[in-house]
Amino acid sequence: xxxxxxxxxxxxxxxxxxxxxxxxxxxxxxxxxxxxxxxxxxxxxxxxxxxxxxxxxxxxxxxxxxxxxxxxxxxxxxxxxxxxxxxxxxxxxxxxxxxxxx
Numbered sequence: 001x002x003x004x005x006x007x008x009x010x011x012x013x014x015x016x017x018x019x020x021x022x023x024x025x026x027x028x029x030x031x032x033x034x035x036x037x038x039x040x041x042x043x044x045x046x047x048x049x050x051x052x053x054x055x056x057x058x059x060x061x062x063x064x065x066x067x068x069x070x071x072x073x074x075x076x077x078x079x080x081x082x083x084x085x086x087x088x089x090x091x092x093x094x095x096x097x098x099x100x101x102x
Contacts, residue, residue, distance in 0.1 A: 001025040003034065 002019055009016060009028045016038055020026045026038035 001027065003027045003029055005029050005032075 002016065002024060004012070004016065004026070006028060016026050016028075020038040021040045027034045028036045028038065
């Protein structure tokens with residue numbers, strides 16, 4: 001522990017700061033009585049949660065899609081019969097991929 005008076009602390013402040021940063025206890029006294037302790041500031045972890053709070057908004061009609069857009073995705077008739085789209089099963093184990101020449 002380093003104990004110094006105020007006058008000495010004024011003249012050697014940077015050395016005392018280095019001692020405190022390196023973990024040594026530094027006490028500044030007035031007339032021999034300790035009045036303050038010099039300690040390093042701990043780095044605070046920045047919390048990213050909520051950093052953009054209040055910066056954005058969601059429109060009231062966010063979940064409502066335009067009927068024209070819905071028609072573009074699903075077609076004009078929503079009761080369209082999808083059975084006309086057929087999948088032809090393929091046996092991929094019998095097919096061979098062509099070899100490449102480099």
